Amino acid sequence: MRRITSGLLALLACIAAFSAACGDPVYDGEIAALGGESDGVPVGEFHRAGQPCVMCHSAGGPASGAAFSVAGSVFARQDDVVGVEGATVAMTDTAGSSYTATTNCVGNFFVRRSDWDPSFPVLVRVWKGDKSRTMQGQVGRERSCANCHKDPYSAYEKLSSVGHVYLYSPDDAVPPASGSCAVNPRVGGTK
Helix, strand or coil: CHHHHHHHHHHHHHHHHHHCCCCCHHHHHHHHCCCCCCCCCCCCCCCCCCHHHHHCCCCCCCCHHCCCEEEEECCCCCCCCEECCCCCEEECCCCCCCCECCCCCCCEEECCCCCCCCCEEEEEEECCCCEECCCCCECCCEHHHCCCCCCCCHHHHHHHCCCEEEEECCCCCCHHHHHCCCCEEEEHHHH
């Protein structure tokens, strides 16, 4: 009996070690599909504008040391991917707790879980100066804006995507992009 028990324990230990070595193939594939870093954009607050930030910045993710509760990017227009600097992103959760974040020069904003961990659903409003957009629905549970608001916005994706988050309509005067940004505020652009 003792020999069977120790053999069973050894087998279970091997299975546990093997399972721990394997990641989630769907999750790993989604991260791989994001591609590499953009040329000239170092890893940090300016990288990967418009991508689903919390995919990597979560417990167990490749950037788990900086876990975000909510994160995204705000762009100037629907048909353009120039980040809006200094936009306010105001969020209120179902418990009435609120948090505001400000976009950097590529339009990125993020909230660390240690600063605010909302109870979903969350209502969102974005503004800069006299231009404002309020999200028509509520964020049910998705922590990355880009998981729903993704580019490219194609006819195929109309049922699953509403395009990226943008602040200005085609008739609005858009403030010039930041000239002091460490990187080009246009996604895919060069400095």
